[in-house]
Amino acid sequence: MVCVGFRELLDRSSRESVNSAESAESAAVVESADSASSADRSTDEHPATKGPPDSASPLSSRVRTWLERHALALTALCTAAVLVVMLYVPTGIVFVNAVLENGRPTLAHIAGVLTDPFYVGVLADVFADPLAIGAHLRSLTGWVSAISVSLTVAFSVPIPAVDVTVPIPWFALSVPPVRQGLFGFTAVQAALSTVASVAIGLPAAYILANYEFYGRRTLRSLTILPFVLPGIMVAVGFYAMFGRTGTLNSVLGAAGIGPFAFIETSPLAVVILAHAFYNAPLVARVTVAAWESVDVRAVETARSLGASKRRAFRDIVVPQLAPAVLTGALLTFIFTFMTFPIVLALGGLQLATVEVWIYDRIQNLDYADAATLAVLETLLSLGLTYAYLRYESARSGLSQAASAPPTEPLFPDLRTALSPRRLAIAGYGLLALVLFVGPIASLVVGSVTDGGGFTLRNYAFLLERQLAGEQYQALPWPAIRNSILFGLATLAIAVPMGVVISVLTVRAGRSGTLVDTLAMLPLAVSGVVFGIGLLQGLVFGLPLPGGWRLQVTGPIAIIVAHAVAAYPFVTRNVSPLLVNLNSAMVESARALGASRFRALLDIELPLVASGIVAGAAFAFAISIGEFSSTVILASGNGSYTMPVAVERYLGRRSGPAIAMGTLLLAVTAASFVVIDRVGGRYEL
Template sequence: MLYLPVGVVFVEAVLEEGSPTLGHFADVLTDPFYVGFLADVVADPVAVGSHLASLLGWLGAVSVSLSLEYPIPGVGVPVPWLAVETPGVRMGLFGFTAYQAALSTVASVALGLPAAYVLANYEFAGRRTLRSLTILPFVLPGIMVAVGFYAMFGHAGTLNSVLGVIGLGPFAFIEANPLAIVILAHAFYNAPLVARITVAAWESVDRRAVETARSLGASERRAFRDVVVPQLAPAVLTGALLTFIFTFMTFPIVLALGGLQLATVEVWIYDRVQRLDYAEAATLAILETILSLGLTYAYLRYESAQAGFARTGSTSETEPLFPDVRTALSPERLAIVAYGLVAVIVFVGPMASLVLGSVTDGTGFTLRNYAFLLERQLEGTTFQTRPLPAIRNSLLFGLATLFVAVPMGVVISVLTVRAGRSGTVVDTLAMLPLAVSGIVFGIGLLQGLVFGVPLPGGWRLQVTGAIAIVIAHAVAAYPFVTRNVSPLLSSLDPAMVESARALGASRYRALLDVELPLIASGIVAGAAFAFAISIGEFSSTVILASGSESYTMPVAVERYLGRRSGPAIAMGTLLLAVTAASFVVIDRVGGRYEL
């Protein structure tokens, strides 16, 4: 379900009229449009001096500046708010893609780590529910996120409406600098991912080691730097790596908010496919995959090297966030409040604007959009897109994906953790679903498994329908289980299992009573990610769904959006509600098995 479809597309890059060739790679690697100044390096590797001059010129082209200005009262002139300057053609398509991915990763980590800190260390009303909902942005279809950001940050959006009440704005949030909005939208997607991965690690920090360091004279800051940070580093780097790969391979957000003027490699692959230039698209996809797998391998080597220094310890009780008025006015609590305001604007604002758009139109409040969905459900035929079958299919496919992806992810974690250095290679190859272009995967599914692959003896391999959708979802989801379980599994003390075995426990009993409880938080987090991937997956679902009854909620949103935006936004709101409730249930049920 992965290697065969990808191979069907990749072969286009190495064959020309049936003969092997590397000409397509040479064309890309020597074209400044794709690789910038590196094209000269490939074409003439000996000219070191001129290449260094080009590199210095490229570095001088990168800049990020912050300028917040207020318009003249009564004039309302739109002004820039965050100026993120694009570095120009010297970087090339790959360079710009890496540039925006690096900025998006920094923004995601900067927004995700404070959330992880608060959720892991403080107790407050709704904490458990909020923790469950941290995965919610990750499930939204890209087009719905784009619609939500336009509704929030557009010239007539919610934020400008709120600022207008106090006499500010309107600000040209999107028009002035679309790259800044793209980075913010990427952070909307990936900061909750960073937070969720880091929370599990933060709750497993050995508090006794922190107390020991403090008793030996270390300040609170020194104990945090020397004891807590090393235990959090693998989880933070995991979130940062996944964010960089996702944003390096970004497609719907950039296409919707930036268009071809901010084209990434993935957007250009899509454009090449639209023009039926499969050879160039496959060449770009192979180069993109090599870069992604290289980054994954480098990180996994680091994670493997750090595994011996991490230990799962006893967690202390969380303290109340606002126990009294005096504490609430402390600098730390005020900083948390300020972060909460930023989080409301970045995370709650687009979703709230989306919900608001489902019950309003140009004239005010209306339930016309939901009435359309109800009418379609009650009177629609089997050939029409109805809400309830879409909700039912999404939930069933999500549950089935859990039963496949969670065991897959745990088994691969065990294999790679216990295989030593060779396990890193296996782990890197197992991460291929994260490194392969979604466009290439979708085209490969269509050209390969949907149309069928001829086999010897007159047989034909063809995979469609519900089973194919579940398998494709599981293949896309199991890496998230592996990445959540592996750090905890590698930190287990083997002596604990050996002690259980020495006391008469069977291997199965030791696994059940010792190992699984210690990695339960990672399994639960991985299961939530797997369910989210299944619920929000679109490209493979729309290709593999055969018949009129296999569509899911994202597919229904896309079908409605092609006709009327109002019902599409209403269906997107139902997607929000159903998935939010599902994640809360998963976390509450899974929490019973956590320490």
């Protein structure tokens, strides 16, 4: 019986590195001048941490030098190994169902989906007979000529006090009906959600990066809090905020307006807002990180050369922010393309997306159809990612230092506070209050109320379960403890993984872009499919020759699975900042004898620290929020986390689950603040 733990694997890889270090001893002579100079340099730079003299332990020094030289390669190797076991194999064993029938390769499933109008709408005809170009063109021109653009008044606000109806133009396109199919509708709602998320996220980034106000740091830490909320909590929170008797209508009612049926009037608009609730903070956080590492000295230079403020912003700052903003948009599109519980919970089955069907097919054990849909979904996401990364890697930065724009006080005095710009900021603040704070606050209020008013019975339930719960039940404290431990461990694994992929791919040309695209697979694979792959591959065990089976479960497997889901966020936060850097700086350091790793550690990482901190916060958030891989990989009852406990308390009364969800929010919020504060020490 052999049992290979992840830890042992790490041990072995470091042992091997020692061996290779010894065998490399003879070669070290050639490099001695080189390594001596690098040792000298490290002595110069870190006099306080200088250990015993090098002559006392030449071997350990050589090992250290060797490790330093190969640190990047080793981390990359570990990353690759983790990805193969925890991502490519589980995903692969489900994906093959799309192209196999009874063990024989087939394209029938893919052809079946591509020619089914239910899935691809009008494109089904094109896929069915791709060569009938003339016929397709004719139907296209017929359709285009029938388009007429008109703005309709679809939504009006009755104001009872004065008895008038104010018409509000609503975005309703009047084009001849096109059967979009499941994929078409999914893409359309994802595109709309992306536009909304960017539109709502950018002002937040602008305010957080440019103004100083009380609680700015804390607010920046809390931006991604929505990210960890289980879908059920967001759905219930949105109804509690925007429902007919929700918080917003209560507030408006107090002012004599309403009530409005926000959700009933336009379910699609509410779904898009819910997507913005999740993703606008993402856009904001990624952009803030970029904004804070902008090299504003170039702005000053431009200004001194006579550029107007606006011109300097457009020519210097915008190009440095663009990769981050586009990254946020890309991630938002991919997430909302694969959105699942939230569309159905708020919008209903009419707004079903591809992921809904994947889930349904998996439930029916129809792996061929599920895999086919998922493969198409992944190809689309990866295609978009590749297109973006081509753009990102083609850029070359000139930034030489992270000197963020100076922040100015938000409301220094009354006069400034009444300026148009400040009023616009205040207006945006109100919107953010309604959209982000509203649903969360309504949830918290819901956890302490029932039909009879204020109650603490839901929290009493949590306390009682903690004190008197049985071993087979979910208890609040172990859930909190596991969540935090898994989150920190995920952060520790995901940050190096993400950074190494950024570093290796950012300026590596087309092949780098390809590797980077493949490395984004965790974001581009259907969550449902990944879960089933983990179950069938790692939990049930992979058959190996000789009747052996490889099984991977338990806490470490959960952590590694979380890290796999999380590291793309680190990469996507760090890469846009890395491309902004002037590559000449690293080249100079290398020319002066620094190893690649040393140059990374001493030059690049400090300059992109704000991106790493943002990425670390995301990694933690992903781990806290992750549900399906946690329940699938947990062996026995010991490894449940907070969202799992929320799910398990969900009975016919929602109170206990919502109280647990509130606890989740509180714990996560506190953790974010701590991570940002600790990480902030390393920012310049």
